[in-house]
Amino acid sequence: MGTEGGRDTIASLRRYLEELKETGVDELPRAAVLQEEKPVQQTEATSSVDSSAPLMPVAEPQAATVGETLDDIRRDLGECVRCQLGAQRTNLVFGVGNPRARLVFIGEAPGRDEDLKGEPFVGEAGQLLTKIIQAMGFSRDEVYICNVLKCRPPGNRNPHHDEIVQCAPFMLRQVRAIGPEAVVALGTFAAQTLLATKEPISALRGRFHDYHGIPLMPTFHPAFLVRYPERKREVWDDMKQVMTLLGKEMPAKKG
DSSP states (O other): OOOOOOOHHHHHHHHHHHHHHHTTTTOHHHHHHTTTTTTOOOTTTTOOTTTTTTOOOOOOOTTOOOOOTTTHHHHHHHHHHHHGGGGGGGSSSOEEOOOOEEEEEEOOOOHHHHHHHTTSOSSSHHHHHHHHHHHOOGGGGGGGEEESSSSOGGOOOOOHHHHHHHHHHHHHHHHEEEEEEOEEEESHHHHHHTTOOOOHHHHHHTTTTTEETEEEEEEEOHHHHHOGGGGHHHHHHHHHHHHHTOOOOOOOOOO
């Protein structure tokens, strides 16, 4: 390999590692760096970047109908075994909250706690998300919370492309059934999947994007904030933009 090619490779690896750090992954095992075919394993508390995330927007689901409800979608999903995750989960995690919510939060996939309880964002990261929601002037029951995937990937590994293809259309149907005024994408994977892009979350956050005619704000995943609490201010800046869009009053400063 020439000097220039080696520099390009090093630069690419450095950018990749920087993107992983944004989602809470500090380092990769040596084998994962040397062998690209081996997937990066993430910890229970992290959201992840996956090279298989689709570059094309999620297709309009054929089963979607005008006026369908969340209950309709849940019945259509059934005890889903459309991909390999269906045979490995404990509970399918559909989503919770107000079926007519003004604001929808979308994460990546259920973790261990969510898989056990059958509800999204109930672990440590979920507790932080609840605090963020409350700081915005909402209760958790007033918003809607779901994930791109409805089943936990084993060991919280990165979602595979075929899993995204099978599951993401149901997420889009959920959003359309709710008809929110805004969507918040939590973390790199959710933002990249919803916006059909490979841009890192650091480049996507801080401004609204269009998601099927709905303003979408990407921001850091709560799991990332658990590990890097100094980045909470950036997430709060993002949420203040969402509050302004929704006409919510800013909380009074203490002291």
